Amino acid sequence: MKKSLAIVMVHQGAELYGSDRSFLSALRALREHHPDASIDVVLPEPGPIVDHVARYASRILYDENGVLRKKKLKARPLGTLANMVRAWRRYCRLFERYDVCYVNTVVCVAAIAALRSHRGGTYVHVREIPSRFALRVFRVLLRFSRAALIYNSNATAAAFGMPGTVIHNGVEVSADSAPVSARGGRPLRLAVIGRINPWKGQQFVVDALRTLGRALPLELRIVGDVFPGYEVVLDQLRDTARACAQSVEIRGFTNDPAQHYAWADYALVPSVLPEPFGRVAIESFASGRPVIAAATGGLTEIVTHGETGFLFEPNNAQALLRVLDHAVALPDDDHARLANAARACYVNRFKVETYMRAIAQTVQAPHDAAATTSAARDAIALQRESR
Known part of the structure; x- marks a missing residue:
């Protein structure tokens, strides 16, 4: 036998x-x-x-x-x-x-x-x-x-x-991608989803908004938590978020981030060190949302600039804000085109x-x-x- x-x-x-x-x-x-x-x-x-x-x-x-x-x-x-x-x-x-x-x-x-x-x-x-x-x-x-x-x-x-x-x-994904809603005059919605730690870039983003990007009309939602013992990282992030002119919401870890992708216009992946892959990016694509990402590591193998989202120089606040400013000004039809291409990329590759x-x-x-x-x-x- x-x-x-x-x-x-x-x-x-x-x-x-x-x-x-x-x-x-x-x-x-x-x-x-x-x-x-x-x-x-x-x-x-x-x-x-x-x-x-x-x-x-x-x-x-x-x-x-x-x-x-x-x-x-x-x-x-x-x-x-x-x-x-x-x-x-x-x-x-x-x-x-x-x-x-x-x-x-x-x-x-x-x-x-x-x-x-x-x-x-x-x-x-x-x-x-x-x-x-x-x-x-x-x-x-x-x-x-x-x-x-x-x-x-x-x-x-x-x-x-x-x-x-x-x-x-x-x-x-357990459901079809969420419909892309027209922005009209509302602020741009960005979701940063994943483990909170310094190299993932959450602190980098809120620092950039607090110092250089106060005039940008956007809302930021950070979803995730720290490893036990690193609560000081989360405390600093919250302190900086309160000093931002925009609405910055920090939520804890969730087993099902689908609602946050559906809320967002873009997933933001602001890694300040090379990202080995960037699973959040393909989760966002699967949800029918384009991605704004640091051009580092595996993210450059996922996001095509101007087609499925936008890339910016990693750890460069001015480069990030230029891309965000462009995303804010982007017409709804162009955003919908990015969203459709992102979903197609997921279906074909990921x-x-x-x-x-x-x-x-x-x-x-x-x-x-x-x-x-x-x-x-x-x-x-x-x-x-x-x-």
Whole structure:
């Protein structure tokens, strides 16, 4: 009797932000491709993602010490490293049970290091573009692991400079895109959606509005929250928002941001450092909303300036305000054209089915890999041909 395939998937979070949702799509892809497989998922802790994981996983395990968190490392460097070593040993023993080991994001340091001793199929899905020093450290770790690499964008692949497969993320929407309403004389509506942290650019935007853009007729809605322990970042953002001449609304994290995309005229993605992919941009496209984005990282692979939105020089307040001023003055018909093109871009390039097909064809046990190499290439080619 043929032994059923055993797969383990390690993820760094327990919420429902972009990387969490992309992980869920990868899990679903492997479950649908291998319906009889045993698929175990390792999370750092319980959270909103658990109910979604439970739909596809055979079992959910927890290990909080294998994920590299800068705050923990700074507060207790020796204790954190000791916990990492213990987690690495646990993963070495755990991985012996599986045919395929898939690790999502490079911050799952202990799990990645443990891949080296595994003789089955090993994969690391790289979804970050770290700082220069951290990038060198992660390159060493990935080489040591000997795992096959999957990148979420060409920008991420170029940053690491190591062989791998590029698979753009895809998203699934539960409803048709919201109708685009004519603005008339009302202010322009902008939504910034996602994790709040300095490099995502929320503070950059409110600083620009407070100092240089006070005359712009717009409304800003920021949707998201900070990692626990970083509340000072949120406090500063709120203080600056209150000093802006415009209406700046800060809302917490939501599992379903559809209402915020429907409210907005544009999603704003103002990342001040290279964005590895930019899932918010394709969520906005799926909702029928064009995007105003910093021209950095994977965002330049998604947004076409003047066609599906607008790009501006990252971390440049004047460049941002010039684009916003142009968006404010744009006639309703031209905005509708951008919105229609954005939706078409999603349908043609970023549907979740395309992403899941590519994941399922790429993540394979060693005895299946040779037989599926051409199928994997075909799946990746579908994404390239649709650009």
